[in-house]
Amino acid sequence: MxxxxxxxxxxxxxxxxxxxxxxxxxxxxxxxxxxxxxxxxxxxxxxxxxxxxxxxxxxxxxxxxxxxxxxxxxxxxxxxxxxxxxxxxxxxxxxxxxxxxxxxxxxxLDGVRLDAAPGGRLRARVFPADASDRLLLSGFSGEVWFEPGVTTASARASxxxxxxxxxxxxxxxxxxxxxxxxxxxxxxxxxxxxxxxxxxxxxxxxxxxxxxxxxxxxxxxxxxxxxxxxxxxxxxxxxxxxxxxxxxxxxxxxxxxxxxxxxxxxxxxxxxxxxxxxxxxxxLGGVSPIIVVPGRWSDADLRFQAEHIATMRLNNSGHNCIAGQVVLISEAWPQRDAFVEALRAAYEAAPSRPVWYPRSDEKRAAAASDYPAAVSSADGTRLLVELGADGDARALETTEYFAPVLGVVALSGLGQAFLDTAVAHANERLSGTLGANVLIDPATEAALGAGFERAIAELRYGGIAINAWTGVSFTVPQLSWGGFPGATLEEVGSGIGVVHNALLLDRVERSVLRGPFRPFPRSIGALASRRGVFTVLPKPPWFVTARTGTAVSAGLARFRARGKVLPLLVTLARAFRA
Structure with missing residues (x-):
């Protein structure tokens, strides 16, 4: 040239x-x-x-x-x-x-547990990597799944x-x-x-x-x-x-x-x-689903997970390639109306902030035009689109708004039937393959058993978060970050290749982050029931509703920079006032 x-x-x-x-x-x-x-x-x-x-x-x-x-x-x-x-x-x-x-x-990979994942895959349980990880992201675990055909020997060698x-x-x-x-x-x-x-x-x-x-x-x-x-x-x-x-x-x-x-x-x-x-x-981003698996949730569960979803959309004013955009919910779930009401309240009540990214106002205006019945809040900067099973969700599911636009789409079924329907819907209807989020209570996950893990394997996304947000995966360097394999120059989707991937693993298919369904102290129930995940974390500092988010996040960064324990203890005490 x-x-x-x-x-x-x-x-x-x-x-x-x-x-x-x-x-x-x-x-x-x-x-x-x-x-x-x-x-x-x-x-x-x-x-x-x-x-x-x-x-x-x-x-x-x-x-x-x-x-x-x-x-x-x-x-x-x-x-x-x-x-x-x-x-x-x-x-x-x-x-x-x-x-x-x-x-x-x-x-x-020496010292990293390798075992079988569904679909004839191998996975590496790479997180937590040390005691600091176990404390700062208490209750979270992360896995890298390899492409089918990768063996333990070839994974270690490469x-x-x-x-x-x-x-x-x-x-x-x-x-x-x-x-x-x-x-x-x-x-x-x-x-x-x-x-x-x-x-x-x-x-x-x-x-x-x-x-x-x-x-x-x-x-x-x-x-x-x-x-x-x-x-x-x-x-x-x-x-x-x-x-x-x-x-x-x-x-x-x-x-x-x-x-x-x-x-x-x-x-x-x-x-x-x-x-x-x-x-x-x-x-290159995409339209990320949030699959809400129906179960029996307490009022506190409804409120916490509603704030969780609001965070997935409103972090960084929605200007994230991994922002949750489409909530897939069961039309038959007895608690559907209560959950949507809690989501409306959390989405509207989240702290106001500038919508700063160039042209995001145009994307929001396009969504308002496509969905004139959408609920507007926060001085008109946020939209919440609610659609029934017969609603037209095409624009919502194929446009990465990169702005505070959140949709709720109802699907049929309960239990495994709903989950399978939601996975197929996400794979076939939503643009992109960067990240998918799944919220499920411990009792329902236990009841679904192998069916739940099979459904996770069926999700064609490069990052999957279970009772977590895939945005948190971005800060876990041992996990890979990128779209699901298979993109081409002609049809690029969410991109080609991965980044982060600190263990420098070859032939990575996806990463899976698992978190606690309930924060501390409600997570104590996991110890007694032996279901779910125990965590010492109260409301996480990345929640947009965390009152001490700046103090805690700054303290954690300073700990990672300097390694001093006494300031870390002060930071953790502040976390309990979130």
């Missing part, structure tokens, strides 16, 4: 050919240097990065929260601690552990990906960063470096321009050695870079529309062959 001429450079003050040439020269040198680093040197480098991220954690969270219009005293600012510095710190910790194990001649051949360079890659969550771009860069031995030019989304100075200090150890460069710019800069011959690979977190423009050009029908000359991986 010929090098673009000077006149082809993007018309942006953020990047010109001379600046790009300097960045590329540094990265090409960095790619050669990385291939000479031993695994032990790489682990020690991540220790340095961990320290620099911890040093700017408060500034990072503050800059992200301020850019989203959150007031200084808002408990919702805790979200920016969780999905910014906290997610990055735990990701670095987990990656460093993997490198340490490989450097010692071990497999990252764990480590490119770190099994550290001297083989992956060249220089281009990472086009997401604009909604601050740790996404930098975690994508980290995965490129470890999974493929590929250094990166990161172009941030314009919504994250205020964070660039923080990123440059947080990742100074990588930048100094030529393993990372960061540039700004709009769509024209991204378009220019994707056609530049210096890059061996492109990774994007964004929309399918942007993906198609990169691969096929803005006129999709005019091209029969991809215009992109290098491989591409992508995470």
């Amino acid at each position: 010929p090098r673009p001429t000077k006149s082809a450079a993007p018309s942006s003050a953020t990047l010109d050919d001379a600046t790009l040439d300097r960045h590329l020269a540094a990265l090409e040198t960095g790619a050669r240097l990385w291939s000479q680093f031993t695994l032990d040197q790489r682990a020690r480098l991540l220790t340095r990065v961990h320290a620099t991220v911890g040093a700017v954690a408060a500034e990072w969270a503050d800059a992200a929260a301020t850019a989203k219009g959150l007031a200084p005293a808002s408990p919702l600012r805790g979200e920016e601690w969780q999905t910014g510095p906290y997610a990055t710190l735990v990701g670095l910790d987990a990656a460093r552990t993997t490198l340490d194990e490989l450097a010692a001649g071990k497999s990252p 764990a480590g990906l490119a770190q099994l051949t550290p001297g083989t360079s992956g060249g220089v890659g281009l990472v086009l960063g997401a604009g909604n969550v601050s740790s996404i771009p930098v975690l994508d860069v980290l995965y490129e470096l470890l999974s493929a031995n590929r250094v990166s030019l990161l172009k941030v989304n314009p919504t994250q321009d205020p964070l660039v100075p923080v990123f440059e200090r947080a990742f100074a150890p990588l930048i100094e050695l030529g393993f990372l460069r960061i540039v700004r710019g709009g769509g024209e800069v991204g378009a220019y870079l994707t056609q530049h011959p210096a890059f061996s690979h492109v990774h994007i977190t964004g929309s399918a529309t942007t993906f198609d423009a990169i691969v096929w050009g803005t006129d999709r029908d005019a091209h029969t062959q991809p215009r992109l000359a290098v491989p591409i991986t992508a995470e």
Whole structure:
């Protein structure tokens, strides 16, 4: 491919050919240097990065929260601690552990329980990984499921990906960063470096321009050695870079529309062959279901799970690729009306916040047009769409609104019949395969037994959360993050490939996160009945209704940065006032 001429450079003050040439020269040198680093040197480098991220954690969270219009005293600012510095710190910790194990001649799966999953699959029970995990995410567990055909021997042998051949360079890659969550771009860069031995030019989304100075200090150890460069710019800069011959690979977190423009050009029908000359991986979101399995729930269960669903939709004002969008509920459930009433109340009462992402108002207006009977709340910024079995849910189920729009769709059946219907509905009607959520009480799960696990295996999603939100999986680095396998350049769906995946596992199909149905102290019943999951967590700090969300999330991030126990005890005490 010929090098673009000077006149082809993007018309942006953020990047010109001379600046790009300097960045590329540094990265090409960095790619050669990385291939000479031993695994032990790489682990020690991540220790340095961990320290620099911890040093700017408060500034990072503050800059992200301020850019989203959150007031200084808002408990919702805790979200920016969780999905910014906290997610990055735990990701670095987990990656460093993997490198340490490989450097010692071990497999990252040594000590990890491997057993059979439904459908002839193998799964690795990767979380919790240590005592800190068991305390900070009490009651949560995570599994990585491999594609059918992967054996215990092959899983162990391939764990480590490119770190099994550290001297083989992956060249220089281009990472086009997401604009909604601050740790996404930098975690994508980290995965490129470890999974493929590929250094990166990161172009941030314009919504994250205020964070660039923080990123440059947080990742100074990588930048100094030529393993990372960061540039700004709009769509024209991204378009220019994707056609530049210096890059061996492109990774994007964004929309399918942007993906198609990169691969096929803005006129999709005019091209029969991809215009992109290098491989591409992508995470592109979708419409996430929340399957509510009918059971016998207490009033407290109804309220708690209603707040849970409100959180799935309203976290980050709904500007999440993994936001829950369609609640699938049994029309025959005797408690259906009580649950929908609790959901209406929780959705309306959740704290007000700016709807800040560009063009989200247009998406909400489109939903209001499609569903004029939808209930509007929070000064008109939120919509709740309720549809019966005969309602037309096509727009709701095929449009990723990326805004505070939540739908409730009624389906037939009870028990296993409902669950099977809901799984088929999610697979066949909802766009995308990134994440699915299932809420089920312990007694009902026990009654369904193997039928429940079979239904989970039938869900064609890259991330599944049972009595949890898949958004929490984002902060568990041992789990994979990406759409269900099978996407192509022609039909990309929720994307191609995975990220996070700190154990560097090959042929990953999905990750499953399991959480407690009831918070502490109501979770104590699980100890007596031996059903369900016990947790010491009260209302989790990521709930949008958690009054101490900022204080707790900041305290947890500081613990991950510094490892000091006494401040952690103070943080945990605050969690009980959520």
